[in-house]
């Protein structure tokens with residue numbers, strides 16, 4: 308079929324045989340890590356903007372809150388693990404089958420682990 312395109316600004320890109328379908332280019336690239344759907348309305352956009360361009364949802368605050376929540380949980384887990392290890396080491400000093408020569412190290416490492424554990428928990432509490 309012969310076709311003719313009239314008007315200005317038309318660009319011929321080559322000879323084409325068969326059906327030519329021209330679709331609108333995708334404005335959203337799903338592989339772009341800077342793009343995400345708005346949590347409120349689902350509109351795709353940059354997640355580092357203050358507010359959603361469609362509904363005004365505070366996207367940046369939402370994302371930062373989520374990040375901080377994740378960091379707090381991660382730190383709390385590490386703090387609790389350190390405290391459990393510290394408590395176990397301290398408890399070992401009262402066991403009769405533990406050689407006396409080990410009990411000094413158990414006390415020192417137990418106290419260090421407890422100190423680190425509580426320090427991590429108090430730091431996690433300050434993450435905003």
Ligand SMILES: [Zn+2]
Nearest residue numbers: 345348359362
């Ligand atoms: Zn939105």
